[in-house]
Amino acid sequence: MAGIRAPGTAWDTTDLPQKLARYHQARAERVFRDWHDCWLPPAFRDWNIEDCLGNIRCPVLAIQGEYATMRQIEVITVRVPGTQLLKLAHCGHFPQRD
Numbered sequence: 001m002a003g004i005r006a007p008g009t010a011w012d013t014t015d016l017p018q019k020l021a022r023y024h025q026a027r028a029e030r031v032f033r034d035w036h037d038c039w040l041p042p043a044f045r046d047w048n049i050e051d052c053l054g055n056i057r058c059p060v061l062a063i064q065g066e067y068a069t070m071r072q073i074e075v076i077t078v079r080v081p082g083t084q085l086l087k088l089a090h091c092g093h094f095p096q097r098d
Helices: 002-013 016-038 050-055 070-079
Strands: 061-064 084-087
Touching (some): 002 016, 050 070, 061 070, 070 084
Parallel strands (some): 061 084
16 A cells, blocks of 8 residues: 555655656546555455456466566466566566666
8 A cells, every 4th residue: 555655645745747747648637546546445455356367368468567566467477378477677667668
């Protein structure tokens, strides 16, 4: 939860809104709030997609940089047969660019 709350504080206290506006223009706040606010209600604290992964039947290329944990794509690799895993060092929010 701290990893979700920290960007919320940054939104209110830094130039994060202007930075996101470069990519999302006038919709920056809505994009941010849709991402940020959906994780805060108690109902989502224990939410986990892992039980649904076994239903995936198409090829998956799981790409992860430093924006979250590698465990996320390692679990996908275990639960979705045939998944290709790509771990990128020194990668931020835009793996296609970084």
